Amino acid sequence: MDKVVKSEAQWREQLTPEEYHVLREAGTERAWTGEYVQTKTAGVYSCRACGAELFRSATKFDSHCGWPSFYQPSESDAVVLLEDRSLGTIRTEVRCARCDSHLGHVFHGEGYPTPTDDRYCINSVCLTLLPE
Numbered sequence: 466m467d468k469v470v471k472s473e474a475q476w477r478e479q480l481t482p483e484e485y486h487v488l489r490e491a492g493t494e495r496a497w498t499g500e501y502v503q504t505k506t507a508g509v510y511s512c513r514a515c516g517a518e519l520f521r522s523a524t525k526f527d528s529h530c531g532w533p534s535f536y537q538p539s540e541s542d543a544v545v546l547l548e549d550r551s552l553g554t555i556r557t558e559v560r561c562a563r564c565d566s567h568l569g570h571v572f573h574g575e576g577y578p579t580p581t582d583d584r585y586c587i588n589s590v591c592l593t594l595l596p597e
């Protein structure tokens with residue numbers, strides 16, 4: 466995989482202020498405000514920053530958490546997982562493997578009826594849906 470490496474100034478130029486805040490400063494969009502929360506359209510979700518394929522609509526499920534949720538990435542190496550100790554708790558951060566942008570967090574073992582019981586809780590603003 467060809468990594469995408471840009472300076473923060475270049476990212477600022479390319480992204481909107483909201484995209485920059487979430488993707489490059491590990492921000493979180495407000496629950497239920499993202500454009501893909503309820504989307505059922507079939508297609509591929511790619512990284513808003515670099516265009517890498519991240520998730521497919523077939524693995525998107527209704528988590529009722531207010532953010533788009535997927536039970537697995539398109540490819541196991543599409544994302545990287547990092548320990549996140551912010552907010553006084555230990556969570557697992559999800560980043561794009563290609564450009565190292567923040568996408569959201571992954572939670573496991575919550576009891577969702579999916580093949581993995583993983584919930585990749587991803588900000589809509591980090592994604593671009595390419596309908597089939």
Ligand SMILES: [Zn+2]
Pocket residue numbers: 512513514515516517561562563564565566
């Ligand atoms: Zn990316």
